[in-house]
Amino acid sequence: MTTSTVTKAVATIEARTPAHRDRAVDGLRALALLAVPTGHWLLGGFTLSSDGALHNASPLSAFPGFAPVSWLLQMLGIFFLVGGHASVLSYRKRKGSSGAWLKGRLARLGRPVLGVTAVWAVLLPLLHYGFGVPGDTLRTASTLVVQPLWFVGVYTVVTALTPLCVHAARRAGVWAAAPLLGSVAVVDFLRYGPCAETMPAWLSVLNVLPGWLFAYQLGVSWGEGRVTRRHAWGLLLGGAALFAALLLAFGYPASMVGVPGEARTNSHPPSLLVLALAATQSGLAILLRDRLGRLLKRPVLWAPVVVVNLSAMTILCWHQTAMLAAAIPASYAGEVPGLVGAPDTVGWILARLAWMPLFAGLLVLIGRYARGFESPWTRTGPAPRAAAGLLAAGFAVFALGLA
Template sequence: MTVLTRLRRTAAAIDAKTPATRDRALDGLRAVALLSVPLGHWMLGGFDAAGGVLHNASPLGAMPFMAPLSWVLQMLGVFFLVGGRASALSLRRAAERGVPTGRWLRGRVLRLVRPVLGVAAVWAALVPLLHALGVPDAPVRTGAVLMVQPLWYIAMYLVLTALTPLCVKFGALTRGWGSAGLLAAVAAVDFLRYGPWGGAMPGWLSLLNLLPGWLFAYQLGVDWAHGRLTRAGARLLALGGAALFAVLLLVFHYPASMVGVPGAARTNSHPPSLLVLALASAQAGVAVLLKDRLGRALRRPLLWLPVVVVNLGAMTIFCWHQSAMFLTALAGSRLGALPGLTTAPDSGGWALARLAWLPVFGAVLALLGRWARRFDAPWPSRTWRAVAGAGAALFAVYALGAV
């Protein structure tokens, strides 16, 4: 039996087991948004092993022409849109079964927290192991920072999940226009931050954008679940978001990169600026418009198979992709300067070489994932949970010093 034949049979078996009511398009959008996270970190993050010590380095500082890549690989608009729709639908189904909101929320939180505690506990053991193997403290701290970086998504997503019942009420109260109010709030803060008097504004002012900035697309997803986001509304989101993005970039000179650039005076992502919401609006509009077409395409078993695999390993991919890149670079640093891996990300040649490393990162992530997926499932005993929790707490103390 050939590999292709086995693949077809596996795909057909999974397709046959998929309930007819399953929203394949939503799973497909989630898979695309999820895969953009490791691809974004792998392409827009690098290392510099000068002096034999591995340090984080960004290619965007030396190669600003790569900034448009962040427009494609930063898909938080789709990520939170799908999350809002999925959470709202799940909450409604739970209510129909008579499940209290508190119990529903506890289940959602545990699904997110278990993998995070697992990867943190493993790193608590990995740090002293790397030191025992002779790895200097600086690269170990580099790896710890990388591992922690994407976890703010989880923290923010937990907050938004807890707010889901309020988002449902807010959407009903505003008749689907709640996200417009959130966008206006972010615009007002940006006006105060970057207006003529911006230099006189306190630094904490930007923190006011945290909640409305990340809630914007999530609220769109909640309204989408309740039928308040129509195709006409999606077209308005797509075209309006694209137009606003262009105006902010070309007229108001917002930074082009959607991720932080070391040494830059301004950043779009921490906390989110109006440019992030403009991109999220365009992405959300396109996602809604393509949903039906994507759903039909995913009726094909061979297309549906990778979507299922990615969704089953979603938290593993999210929590471990930075570790996969770091461990590859750490091993590579022992071999000297490897283009695209341990050389400074300061040329187009680095970008081309980094493309060649992506399959290696993916293979290492797959190996880690086969073992690490155990953290996604309910933990077997209280002792196991106590050990993992203690390890995660120890790593949190270390990470606070490293970050």
């Protein structure tokens, strides 16, 4: 792509951007989106077993001091915040019923998920029987592909609750999120407190919905104009104080992502530490909104934000496939520094950083074809859609270890 082509594309994007577009919110969404593949690519590695199969590993097992990196890369709180804000604006502008609005929103989320799982359902037997990829490698790959899709499922549920969130925001403002924080705190006390051994294992599941709905509700209240700078400072400082207390006084794991071998994890399901981080990030994002908006008035900075937002679901659904597209072929060559091999040295980290541009390039290449799943499937009849659904269901059975 030549310089003149890029310049023309930037100018076109700028010309097509409505004057009322909230560039800061789009910028925050793009930042949170890019943090997902960056985090997975940087903090996820592979070991190679004697039979040539790939297995998941993490550099955080060998370098627990790198846990603060996960604080920067765990930006799902920001994603839910801007998601709630955007949903309010979309909900106000709906032309039909709430049900019709919700159906359209959910279809936009569901099509890319159906696409990636259907494609992988076809790839699994092809890779195994056609190219001899070990079954354990395929299970590892399936786990990684499914890993970001849980987020889409949760986001679908909280999106369905938008009308209730709007009602709560109009009644209680920013405080509408407080009961959600309290609910997670109670569950955490029960599962980690003095009576933890008597609590059922399923108790943690109760944190899934309120844990991720917290930042979404903050976003809805923000979109309703019920979050002031004073509230934002409260979220920033209060969230930071709670985060520090949970780490230093209550023994919460420092990593915001799961680490193989550790009994406790913060994100699956979300613990109170995740909400403390989300509150901190949300307060900071709201305070920086105007400054970020002015910065994104520059066309050269605004254009990448638009491109990332237009490819949001493609990035979420296919970034692990991009990494696997490099790692699976490399596994036939044995251990490859930073790609295949135990992530337990500084050399591995440096090598992984060097591999990340390749992952990004593969994601761009895959995205050229996968972005079609984000568009309405107007040219497909009921039979192809049913086939895609069956393929996706088959992949889910395999990925979840049910087959």
